[in-house]
Amino acid sequence: MRWNPQTSKFAAFLTKKDIDLRSNTKMLYLGAASGSTASHLSKILADGVIYAVEFSWKPMRKLVELSKREKNIIPLFFDANRPEEYAPYVEMVDFIYQDIAQKNQVEIANKNAEIFLARGGVLLLMLKTRSIDAVEETKKIASAEIKRLDEKFNIIDVLKLDPFYKDHVAILANYDHP
Numbered sequence: 001m002r003w004n005p006q007t008s009k010f011a012a013f014l015t016k017k018d019i020d021l022r023s024n025t026k027m028l029y030l031g032a033a034s035g036s037t038a039s040h041l042s043k044i045l046a047d048g049v050i051y052a053v054e055f056s057w058k059p060m061r062k063l064v065e066l067s068k069r070e071k072n073i074i075p076l077f078f079d080a081n082r083p084e085e086y087a088p089y090v091e092m093v094d095f096i097y098q099d100i101a102q103k104n105q106v107e108i109a110n111k112n113a114e115i116f117l118a119r120g121g122v123l124l125l126m127l128k129t130r131s132i133d134a135v136e137e138t139k140k141i142a143s144a145e146i147k148r149l150d151e152k153f154n155i156i157d158v159l160k161l162d163p164f165y166k167d168h169v170a171i172l173a174n175y176d177h178p
């Protein structure tokens with residue numbers, strides 16, 4: 001199935017930036033929903049693994065079904081606010097992808113990175129923003145928000161996802177453990 005940037009923020013992001021997704025990447029995916037994006041990622045990361053966290057039962061049922069076909073998807077029925085609860089099932093990862101529209105979305109990213117993201121690992125955060133017109137203003141707000149919460153991230157890029165998602169920016173950051 002074609003990966004549609006209108007229905008996947010990850011696909012929308014890839015229309016803006018080319019990133020190196022190695023096939024053996026270990027990914028923690030926060031907010032995997034029913035696995036529509038995860039199903040595409042599972043093919044790209046064919047030799048890797050996707051730890052897919054979702055806390056809503058309805059999409060989780062589909063995610064579990066998907067994981068029976070796509071063996072590198074590990075469905076985890078947990079709240080991403082409490083990474084210590086799924087820590088026994090997740091190893092250190094190279095990549096955290098987060099698509100969770102919650103007020104404390106940056107805090108969730110920080111907590112998870114602290115436990116699971118390897119040094120030099122990458123965070124791709126789909127940050128839900130107020131609709132702001134000026135690109136520079138949006139960039140400033142987004143990077144201020146992530147920096148405010150964790151100084152250990154080096155922001156690589158902040159990209160608007162228009163025309164596909166007008167209320168989100170993608171933040172690509174690198175994690176630098178002390």
Ligand SMILES: C[S@@+](CC[C@H](N)C(=O)[O-])C[C@H]1O[C@@H](n2cnc3c(N)ncnc32)[C@H](O)[C@@H]1O
Nearest residue numbers: 031032033036037054055056079080081099100
């Ligand atoms: C925008 S949807 C994700 C769409 C998905 N990334 C895709 O591209 O197919 C956001 C998902 O995050 C989940 N979610 C929100 N808060 C969460 C939390 N604290 N822990 C785990 N999942 C959460 C919601 O249940 C929802 O399924």
